[in-house]
Each structure stands twice: as C-alpha cells, then as structure tokens.
Amino acid sequence: MNEAMKNVLQQVFKHPADLRLASRSGQFTLPTAGHAAGFIQANLMIVPKDQAFDFLLFCQRNPKPCPLVEVLAPGQLEPACAPGANLATDLPGYRVYRDGVLVEERSDISALWQTDFVTFLIGCSFSFESAVIEEGVPLRHVALGCNVAMYRTNLACVPSGPFQGNMVVSMRPVKSRDVAKVVEVSSRFALAHGAPLHVGNPQELGIHDLSKPDYGDFVPVMPDEVPVFWACGVTPQSIAQSSRLSFCITHAPGKMFVTDRRG
Amino acid sequence: MNEAMKNVLQQVFKHPADLRLASRSGQFTLPTAGHAAGFIQANLMIVPKDQAFDFLLFCQRNPKPCPLVEVLAPGQLEPACAPGANLATDLPGYRVYRDGVLVEERSDISALWQTDFVTFLIGCSFSFESAVIEEGVPLRHVALGCNVAMYRTNLACVPSGPFQGNMVVSMRPVKSRDVAKVVEVSSRFALAHGAPLHVGNPQELGIHDLSKPDYGDFVPVMPDEVPVFWACGVTPQSIAQSSRLSFCITHAPGKMFVTDRRG
Missing domain, CATH: 3.30.2040.10 (PSTPO5379-like domain)
Structure with missing residues (x-):
C-alpha cells in the first residue's frame, strides 16, 4: 500500500493504545496531529546514559521548548504515562543521528536498543x-x-x-x-x-x-x-545536529508518542 | 559573641548580597526567614557528578518538594541567580552527610570542594x-x-x-x-x-x-x-538519610541561600 492510499484509508484514532498498536505493527506511519484528542502527545529523545545529566539539565534550563512529560530510568522502555507501551516500536517513525548527522529514518528501533539508553518524553504542541x-x-x-x-x-x-x-x-x-x-x-x-x-x-x-x-x-x-x-x-533534534552529538534517537517530525495521560 | 547576643543584635538584611557577605565572613549564622523580602531563597543540595542525573531526575519527578531554581554545571560555584556569590561560603550553615549519616555542620565548605560536585538550588517556602x-x-x-x-x-x-x-x-x-x-x-x-x-x-x-x-x-x-x-x-536531606547516600552536602535547616532573583 502506498502513502497516498494510506492517507485515503486513514482513520482517526480516538484511543492512544489503538494508535500505538497500529504504529507497532507498521500499519500507521503518519503524523499524529489530530489523533487521540485530549491526550498528551510527546516528542522523543534518547541519549546514552553518559549524556543524560547534561540533556536533563538542558531541558530544565529550556522549559519552553523542552517541557518534560517523563524521563525513564536507563534501559527502560515502558513509560509510566502509557502502561503496556513500548517506546522502541510504538511511534509512527524514528530518526537516528550519529555525530550530529541524520543517518536513518525507521519505524522500529528495537534492533538498536542498548541497556544504557535514557529516554526523554517532551511535551508537544x-x-x-x-x-x-x-x-x-x-x-x-x-x-x-x-x-x-x-x-x-x-x-x-x-x-x-x-x-x-x-x-x-x-x-x-x-x-x-x-x-x-x-x-x-x-x-x-x-x-x-x-x-x-x-x-x-x-x-x-x-x-x-x-x-x-x-x-x-x-x-x-x-x-x-x-x-x-x-x-x-x-x-x-536541531540541537543534536548543531552540537554534533555522537549518538541519539528521536521521533520523526510530527510523528509523536501518544500517551494515556490527559492534557 | 554567643548565639543569644547575636540574636539581640540581629539586623534584618534587606539586600541578598549583604546577607551573603555576612554569611561568608561568619558574622551571620542564623536562619534566613524574614530576610531579603521578595527575593527567592533556596535549599542547597550538592552531590558528586555520578549521582547528579539520578538526583536531577528525582527533582523532576517530585516538583512539589524539589522545585528547581537552578542547577550548576559540575565544579561551578557561582550561580546565575546571584552573580558574584560563592556557594561554598555564602550560606549561614551547611551539613555534611556520609553514608546517609549527618557527620558535620559547618559554616564554610571550601575545604571540602571537589571539581566533580554538582550543586542544586531548590525553591524554599x-x-x-x-x-x-x-x-x-x-x-x-x-x-x-x-x-x-x-x-x-x-x-x-x-x-x-x-x-x-x-x-x-x-x-x-x-x-x-x-x-x-x-x-x-x-x-x-x-x-x-x-x-x-x-x-x-x-x-x-x-x-x-x-x-x-x-x-x-x-x-x-x-x-x-x-x-x-x-x-x-x-x-x-531526609532522602539522603533514608537512601544512605554515600556523600552529599546540604544547607543547615532554615539557613538558605538567598538569591538575587525576585520571587
């Protein structure tokens, strides 16, 4: 099925878990705006543990662009804001940056996951x-x-x-x-x-x-x-590029993690 | 001069910098409530860098007891919220905890300072x-x-x-x-x-x-x-005790860091 057909067939997901499961199975790969009205959607940023303090402090110092919805313990993939979810599979799209360069866009990051990865969920407009x-x-x-x-x-x-x-x-x-x-x-x-x-x-x-x-x-x-x-x-993502960060994974623009938390 | 005489002679400091300098010189060693009206006062927590991510995340997860006024880069002693101040000398009193046990109360921590110390300033009622x-x-x-x-x-x-x-x-x-x-x-x-x-x-x-x-x-x-x-x-401080944290320095209860920032 091509992108245009998917668009035509696209349903509006009311429930966050339905959208996450459709993303997990690869059936939903589109931006999440307009779906799951009333639920908090989140930007994703994953960095290795040795950069996690500096990035958490970056968010604390820049609360307008980076309001924190949740920060997971190192290696953890199931957030408290969406029990049962898997952050390595449940977004419609991911981007992988190495040395500040976008090297890959993919729909699942399970194969890249490391136990020292720290995941940040950042509020979304x-x-x-x-x-x-x-x-x-x-x-x-x-x-x-x-x-x-x-x-x-x-x-x-x-x-x-x-x-x-x-x-x-x-x-x-x-x-x-x-x-x-x-x-x-x-x-x-x-x-x-x-x-x-x-x-x-x-x-x-x-x-x-x-x-x-x-x-x-x-x-x-x-x-x-x-x-x-x-x-x-x-x-x-822009900061990862300008800072030439050695490694991070983010959501693909517009393709958010949809939480179970009401906004 | 004993504590009682100091109390009698105590002036009310209007300006944060005056109170900080009196603390630095050892002349002021009392609780800071009622001083520098209108300026944000802050609790102090200093932990080694290898615990800084976990403590910053603790603050993010517990914003009611731990609202962050400022977090300094490792080794830094002069906060943006009080230019010219020195966090190792400008509080009326400090407490040192080792393995969760209060081992010392002192009025200056310069001699204990390490370049990997990360200082947290936490809002105060x-x-x-x-x-x-x-x-x-x-x-x-x-x-x-x-x-x-x-x-x-x-x-x-x-x-x-x-x-x-x-x-x-x-x-x-x-x-x-x-x-x-x-x-x-x-x-x-x-x-x-x-x-x-x-x-x-x-x-x-x-x-x-x-x-x-x-x-x-x-x-x-x-x-x-x-x-x-x-x-x-x-x-x-209570968490440092119940968690048996290997090392931290805090303010002495009631003896806050007084910032130049208006609340």
Missing part, C-alpha cells in the same frame, strides 16, 4: 490543538491532514554541557480576532509548550521565508491571519 | 512568606524570629535511582478565616513549593505530635488556627 479547535478556532494543518510547519530560529537555547544551539518553533496561522483566544487556551497547557513565544514578524526570529519550513509542511498564511509561533519539541 | 505577610496574614515563626517547624511524613516521593524516601513538610499555623487566602497567595509561587499539600489533620501525614518537629522549632497552634502543611526543600 499537538496536545493543545484539540482544545483550540474546541474553542471554535480552526487549525489549517489539522483540517488539511498535513504536518505542522516548523522553523529553525535565531533564538539561542541556554546551553548545558555539549547541548547548545537555537530553538525550533512551530507556526500556525491564526485569524487576528482569534489570536488572544489562542494565547489564552495554549497558556493553560504548560506541558505543551504553553503560550506562544512570538506573534507575527517571522523575520524577527530569523525566519526569512515562511514557505520553506525546516521541518513539516508549509501552511499558507491568509491576508486576515497572523503567523503565531510556539516553542517546539523538535528543538532537541 | 520562605519566598512566599513575605507575600503572605503583606496580605495581612501574620506568620508566628517570623514574628518570633525562630525557624519554621518541619516534619517527616508518610508520603512517599517518586524514587529515582538510589534516591527514595518520604517527603518532609513545613507547617505554619493559620487562622481558619485566612486559610483560603494563604492557599491563593502561595499557589502563585511555584518555585516556593506552590499551594499547600495538606490542611489540618497532621495524623493523616503520619505526624503524631506537632510539638516535636524533626527539623526547626516548634510553633504552637492556637485554638482558632489550623496547621497548614507545605512540601519542604529539606526533603533531599
């Missing part, structure tokens, strides 16, 4: 999207079934050990009349990056062409809309 | 006390110039690696008509343990005699008052 939509504010990338647009910025993260680099943001076009409402709703979701970092003027963030996102899919901004930017959990 | 007093709610231990009463409880912390044990709480007697106000005010100070954990009924926390605190000074609860309990930053 998808979690507040269903709340925003429920308030009557449409989100175009969800309506179109595509991935949210993400951009590298010129905003430096607070460094920790070898982890240093700039923040990545996600962008959603919002009608001017809805901007305040979107700020209000998202600010209640601290684990989902909270309130926006920035409203309007992408050039101030060092983003010169909105039509060319660094990750995800371009979503046009209409004349009555303003681009609204949130800190993004893809930041650790 | 003193930070919200001035806000509570400003709202017209008196706090007896501040008025009496004594230390707040602290108790070990039967509430288990979420463990991380070798760090496990029960939570320590601080107790303040509050008039029934002021309880809601105190909850409201303290809940705004997430870095100072936030809202109370428990109101009334100490026996539910496993505290059988309020007149015998495990740390600090007993403060009587009057007939028109209710004992109100907050998660307490002395928890890591």
